[in-house]
Amino acid sequence: MISFSQVCKRYPNGFTALQDIGFTVEAGEMALVTGHSGAGKSTLLRLIAAIERPTSGSVIVNGQNVGALKSGAIPYLRRNLGLVFQDQKILFDRSVFDNVMLPLQVGGFDSRAASGRVRAALDKVGLRDREKARPITLSGGEQQRLCIARAIVHRPSILIADEPTSNLDIGYAKDIMAMFRAFHQVGVTVLIATHDTELLSEMAVRILTLDHGRLAA
Amino acid sequence: MSVWLSHHWHAFVLSLKRLAAAPVGSVLSILVIGVAFSLPAGIHMLLGNIQTLSAHIASMPQLSLFLRVDAGDEESAQIGVRLREHPQVASFEFIPRDRALEQLKQESGLAGLMEGLERNPLPDAFVVNAASPLPAVLEALRTELQAWPGVEHAQLDSAWASRLDALLNLGRLAVLMLSILLGFALIAVTFNTIRLQILTRRDEIEVSKLIGATAGFIRRPFLYFGALQGVAGGLAAWFILLLGIRLLDTELRKLAQLYGVDFSLHHLSMEESLILLLVSACLGWIGAWLSVASHLWRIEPY
Structure with a gap:
């Protein structure tokens, strides 16, 4: 469950990214965050993963007040989240397999059980036969699927994706969105930021619209 | 417990891989440490040898x-x-x-x-x-x-033997000072190696933090690397001494025979060798720790 109440985020340079944000995404729910570029979508997602802290208000994730977490507790919060980043953050110095392995290494998984999970995750996104490939040799859509595999390999309860379809053509984008819907159907809470209005019309899910840092009604 | 062990094993293997990944650089840093350490260790060894000799004479x-x-x-x-x-x-x-x-x-x-x-x-x-x-x-x-x-x-x-003893004490003090100075050098070498590693692994560190790596998880491979490099440097110093002994011993024995003394060089004792390795490991670890403490926090997210 993700719950924002009266959240405000102001940067040191005086720019207010978010103002008086309040909403709740129940466990197992899927929601889209949309809005023009610069509306505060990314900031909102970054607050959930404690990459940034709210200036005021409270952000509750799985019953924990994220803004008040000690820095030592933040890694354990993040292990319950699956994050797909806008800039992907793929490590190009290692194979597809090792990229997906990273969250399990961080969590201290037994390596044999971990290999099985990595293959299962790659299977789900359709990259099973590319596990030894270098990420640089993958197409844009495949790279995005690699990011999704990395985000779900540790079976998080919440999946958060920032513009997962931004640089893909419409066919690939629909594939990716179908994947997220599949995760939602097996009980994962899914929150996706996107400005892709073409996709929005097809999806029967809750939509949170941001406008200059405020939630539109 | 097993998670803790696997984390440490992972860090150890990773640091070994990193040492092997840049063999020329690793060998050079290890040699620098080895040469720096062989100086005080070598003088200490010579003093020890001279002392056995003087003790032998002073006992008559x-x-x-x-x-x-x-x-x-x-x-x-x-x-x-x-x-x-x-x-x-x-x-x-x-x-x-x-x-x-x-x-x-x-x-x-x-x-x-x-x-x-x-x-x-x-x-x-x-x-x-x-x-x-x-x-x-x-x-x-x-x-x-x-x-x-x-x-x-x-x-x-035997008066000269006690004078020699006093001189040896002075020499030991010099070794101590030299060791401290070169210890700082080792810390500095490790500090810089680790700083470079952190810079080149910026992306990896950032991603690891974002997917829930603890500070310890990120720090550990660097600390292991520092300690390993230190131990390898200590070993290099030990072998440099061994080589020195091999080269000098025959000539020294001839010289000693001219003075009617039975004398040959002995390497550091087991205990001293272990101390050498332990100290070099500790100094490497300290250098790595300082480097990690002063560089890692700059990489977002905090």
Whole structure:
């Protein structure tokens, strides 16, 4: 469950990214965050993963007040989240397999059980036969699927994706969105930021619209 | 527990891989550390060897008693009797002046010069072995013998050994200072190696943080790397010493034989070697820790 109440985020340079944000995404729910570029979508997602802290208000994730977490507790919060980043953050110095392995290494998984999970995750996104490939040799859509595999390999309860379809053509984008819907159907809470209005019309899910840092009604 | 172990194993293997991934750089840094460490370790080793030698000599408490040149046979015989009765004298040898001159002619190669002398300039002498090796007792004995009639000069032969001991202590102090200075050098070398590693692994560190790596998880491979590099440097120093000993030993043995001493170089003892490795590992770890502490926090997210 993700719950924002009266959240405000102001940067040191005086720019207010978010103002008086309040909403709740129940466990197992899927929601889209949309809005023009610069509306505060990314900031909102970054607050959930404690990459940034709210200036005021409270952000509750799985019953924990994220803004008040000690820095030592933040890694354990993040292990319950699956994050797909806008800039992907793929490590190009290692194979597809090792990229997906990273969250399990961080969590201290037994390596044999971990290999099985990595293959299962790659299977789900359709990259099973590319596990030894270098990420640089993958197409844009495949790279995005690699990011999704990395985000779900540790079976998080919440999946958060920032513009997962931004640089893909419409066919690939629909594939990716179908994947997220599949995760939602097996009980994962899914929150996706996107400005892709073409996709929005097809999806029967809750939509949170941001406008200059405020939630539109 | 097993998670903890697997994390440490993971960090250890990772740091080994990183050492192997840049072999030339690793070997060079290890050599720098090794050369820096072989200096104080080598001096320490030499001091240890010299000390065994001097301890060996100092344990033979010997005095030389030179009589006045004009002392006659009777006086020397009297001194011989007194020495025999003295409780602090274990044994003694009388060296008459004529024999001393003979010896000098034979050993010094100054025979030609000696021929020119009108009369024997050497006095009768006694070489006295004292019963106790204690310096204070020896010194008391020397003062006593010096005061006997007919004695010109009493000399404590092991005096130079105690002077050497004092010198060795000074040398040990120098080794300590050198070790401290070069220890800082090792810390600096490690600090920089780790700084470069952190910079080149910025992306990996960032992603790891974002997917829930603890600070310890990120820090650990760097700390292991520092400690491993330190140990490897210590080992390099140890082998540099071994090489040095191999090269010097034969020549030194020849030289020692010329002085009638049985002497050969010994490497650091097991204990000293272990201390060397332990210290180099600790210093590497400290360097890595300082580097990690001052660089990691700059990488977002915090």
